[in-house]
Amino acid sequence: MQSLAAATPPIALGALDGRYRPVVAPLVDHLSEPALNRMRTHVEVEWLIHLTERQVVPGVRRLTDDEVTALREVVQTFGPDEIDEMAATEKVTQHDVKAVEYFLKARLRQITPAEADRGLAELIHFCCTSEDVNNLSYALMVKGAVEQVWLPRAESLLAALTTMAQDLRDVPLLAHTHGQPATPTTMGKELAVLAHRLRRQVTRVAGAEHLGKINGATGTYGAHLAAVPEADWQDISRTFVEGLGLTWNPLTTQIESHDWQAELYADVARFNRILHNLCTDVWTYISMGYFAQVRGQGTVGSSTMPHKVNPIRFENAEANLEVSNALLDVLATTLVQSRLQRDLTDSSMQRNIGTALGHSILALDNVARGLAGLDAVPEAMAADLDANWEVLGEPVQSAMRALGAQGVPGMDEPYERLKELTRGRRIGQEDLVTFVRGLGLPPEVEERIAAMTPATYVGLAPELVDHLR
Structure with missing residues (x-):
């Protein structure tokens, strides 16, 4: 059998980069490997600017406005050529953050070509361990992905669900507790319960803290004090982290402890679980005839039974929510653990953040499309009420x-x-x-x-x- 591994263009192994790519593509700008390198470049550039603006190292001049603009433009124009260049450098260094450092030093020499400015390049990655750059990069990436991609999708779904609940506010419904007929309610109220539950989790996600640190190899500022003992390194660290739009973590080992990530992923997972509950409830209402699915033009419900319109959007969402939660749970569990001052389990683990959020976004898309294809059937609800x-x-x-x-x-x-x-x-x-x-x-x-x-x-x-x- 012919191998597909060498196909051109390459065939995606995972569903998110294959079948479902159009839905989750916005996450690529935030949580892909190139996005990580672009954000690392951003952090390194801003650290250099921060050090020179505050003239932390005696005798080192401030960068000019034009030089600052040119350095920030390196980040803004980061694209395919830069991705390839950095990948080639990493093959030599066998170290991803070092490749970023060398890439940026080369750019700085183009921006400040004078021989007298050669020493400025040594302030790139100054007193930093790799995790100083990585933790800030991931915090900014996750913050951007959640605020710019996940939250808007969640808010859009909530708006649709809220409208649906309000539209069905007065439509009576036979409740079922333990699967048995129970005190009547309204369809609107039952949907409102789910909307209210989801809203609380969205509020928690939107209010999440994103922590960061820049304090050296074991969080002691040892190298910083050895190099420039008179500087107020805690203030320099705090103002830098806060200037990036993050919350400063003053006490860490080599790594930022990732507790904020565990908290965030737990909230997203809880949102997912409530959304899963919505899927199973709506699926059940469809099976009871309380909702009719609007058949889309040209869609096929069953390959053999022409009458069927299957609730595939909700079933697809259930599966993706389960995958998302499995990943979010292992992220939350693993990231808060680190042997002594550092191990590398977090490095590989964090590369799955995009996949975890991607499956949640795919579920949000499916639920939104599923709800949009429903028509309430008050007559069916009334018939069950009259029979009980x-x-x-x-x-x-x-x-x-x-x-x-x-x-x-x-x-x-x-x-x-x-x-x-x-x-x-x-x-x-x-x-x-x-x-x-x-x-x-x-x-x-x-x-x-x-x-x-x-x-x-x-x-x-x-x-x-x-x-x-």
């Missing part, structure tokens, strides 16, 4: 309890009397009304309860939807 008058046993016995507590005679053992009427059998409106009228209720209570139907017994469900506003 026994659910009104609850309000009848509750009214009797209230009256009994007030001393009204004949209201004893209400639960037991309704249990005898309703458990294990179906009753209709006539059965229930006859029973109610024989209880000896006060006239106004009797009329109110006798007029009740499963479709009107929804409590405050419609008003509860308004909490989403």
Whole structure:
């Protein structure tokens, strides 16, 4: 059999870079290997600018405005040629961060060609361990990916779900607890519950801290003090990290501890799990006929059964949420562990962040498309309500309890009397009304309860939807 490994262009091994590439492509600008090298270049450039602006090293001049602009342009124009150049350098260095350093030193010599400025290149990666650059790069990459890609997708889905809940605010629905008919609600309220749960997690994700450090090989500023003992290195570190838009971590080993990442991934995973719950609930409502799927032009539900429109968007989302959560969970578990002052488990682990978020984004896309293809079927919901008058046993016995507590005679053992009427059998409106009228209720209570139907017994469900506003 012919090998596909040498095909041109190369064939993607993973689904995200193959079948699903168009949906997750925006993450490439944030969490790919070239994006990591571009961000490393950004951090190195800003560190050089920071050191020279503050004149940390005595006798080293400030960079001119033109030189600063030219250095930042190296980052802005970072593209395929730079990716190839850096990859070639890394083949020689066998060290990714060192390749970035050499790449930038070469650019700096082009920007400041004067012989007197040759020493400026030595301030690139000055007193830095690789993790000083990497932790800041990953923090900026994750921050950008979440804020610019994941959160907008999540917010868009939430907006659609909220609108759907509001539109179905008053549509009565037979609830099911433990799979059995239960106190009616409205479809809008049930969707609102899910929207409210998702909103809380989105708020947590949006408010996440992204920590960073730049303090040397074991977090002691040892090299910094040896080189320039009179400098206030903690202040230099703090202002640099905060200037990047991150939160400064003052206490670390060689690595930034990654606790913030574990916290963030736990929140995203929790969002995913709630979204998974939405998928299974909506899938079930579709199977019960409460939602009809709008058949897209030219789509095929089943390869053999022409009548079918399968809920594939929700099933696809479930699978991708499970993959995403498996990765997010292992990221959160592994990244907070490091042997003594440093090991490299985090280095390989963090290269999976894009995949973890990619599967979540793919799920968001599928759920959004799935919800957009649904039409509520109130008639189906009404039919189930009308077939389950026994659910009104609850309000009848509750009214009797209230009256009994007030001393009204004949209201004893209400639960037991309704249990005898309703458990294990179906009753209709006539059965229930006859029973109610024989209880000896006060006239106004009797009329109110006798007029009740499963479709009107929804409590405050419609008003509860308004909490989403």
